[in-house]
Amino acid sequence: MLALFYIFIGVAVGVSFWQITRILDFRGVIANDKDNSKQGKYALYFLIFLYAMMIYCLIAMNVLMLPEAASIEGEHDDRLFDITFWLIGIVQFIMQFLIFYFTFKYRGNKSKKAKFYADSHKLELIWTVTPAIVLVVLIGYGLWQWNNVMDLSDEDAVVIEVYSQQFRWEARYAGEDNMLGRGNVNYIDLNNLNTMGVDMSDVNAQDDKQVTELYLPKGKKIHFKFRSQDVLHSAYMPHFRAQMNCVPGMVTEFGFTPKYTTQEMREQPEVMAKTRGINKIRNAKGEELYEFDYILLCNKICGASHYSMQMKITVVEQEEYDEWIALQPALAAVIKN
Incomplete structure (x- = not known):
């Protein structure tokens, strides 16, 4: 598929x-009716080819798209994407037809004279007001969705700090008090295993739990807080339609609610089809077979090993999550004061 695309681009x-070289040879040459008729037909042929490529890409390239959003808030991202995609697609489909069909219909002919048409206030009003209204609606929906993701008022939410550094992620869960202790790079002490710079003199930090893999309960709001130790990173969770920059010296945050466990996502027909396609390629290369997992990526080019900055995310039912979190040791038992 990719090779075919590169071949098409090369051609x-x-x-x-x-x-372009042919055009340079035609300087000073005046086109006749036969030439105009030929070019008009070429425009129609190209229109048919363009539509064929559009339809092919929409069908064949769909396998590259992400599956359904795995968070409740992400549903609105998908809906906004679909609305925008269909609006642009319909307008593009119509405009391409008008451009190339009119090129054919109004091709040069010595027996015809072009009609002079100065302007139309009605048309100008239509093509100015219509896009303006559409943009206001789309931007308004986008702002509403942003506020939805940034609504962190749920006091029962699971509070998790995600800590970024070149080139790995660490995470810290709030303990029984559901409050994270203070964190700052000045508190980092590798000898005492304090790799996230947690202020252990803060009473709220004593029951925090540090992990290298994220477990999330299905159906419960997750309140993420992000810090960076060194450079600008970007916490990207594509399946949940969530992304936030991790900025040195400040805390950024967002929230979402997982709606599918990892196992439920693996059993979705679309995910299964994608997995089969990937494993067909891996099997041919003799590589280890792929199994779907949610993942946290860095979406900023943060250095030479940026590509390897990943963390596995596992979504489970509440009961399994409770069992897992209970097994994680508190920071007070791990970090020496």
Whole structure:
């Protein structure tokens, strides 16, 4: 698929350069009706080819898209994407038809004279007001969704700090008090295993729990807080449609509610189809077979090993989450004061 795309791009570039050199040879030459008729037909042929490529890409390239959003808040991201995609697609489909069909219909002809049409206030009003209204609606929906993701008022939410550094992630769960202790790079002490810079003199830090893999309960709001030790990172959880920059010297945050466990997501038809496609390629190469997992990525080019900055996310039912979190040791038992 990718090879076919590169071949198409190469052919398109080659044809473009060939046409440019031909155009330079035609300086001073006046086109006749036969030439105009030929170019008009070429426009129709290209329109048919363009539509065929559009339909092919929409069907064949769909496998590259992410599956359904795995968070309740992410549903609105998908809906906003779908609305925008269909609006742009419909307008593009219509405009391409008008451009190339009119190129054919109104091709040069010595027996015809072009009609002079100065302007139309009605048309100008339509193509100014309509896009403005559409943009206001889309931007308004986007702002509402932003406020939805940034609504962290749920006092029962699971509070988790995600800590970024070149080139790995660590996480810290709030303990029984559901409050995280203070954190600052000045408190980092590798000898005492204080790799996240937690202020152990803070009473709220004593029952915090530090982990290297995220476990999330299905159906419960998760309140994420982000810090960075060194450079600008970006916490990206694509399946939950969530992303936030991790900025040195400050805390950023967002929240979402997982709606599918990892196992439930693995059993979705779309995910299963994608997994089969990936494993077909891996099997041919003799590589280890792939199994779907949620993942946390860094979406900023933060250095040479940026690509390896990943953390596994596992979504489970509440009961399994409670069992897992109970097994994690408190910081007070791990870090020496």
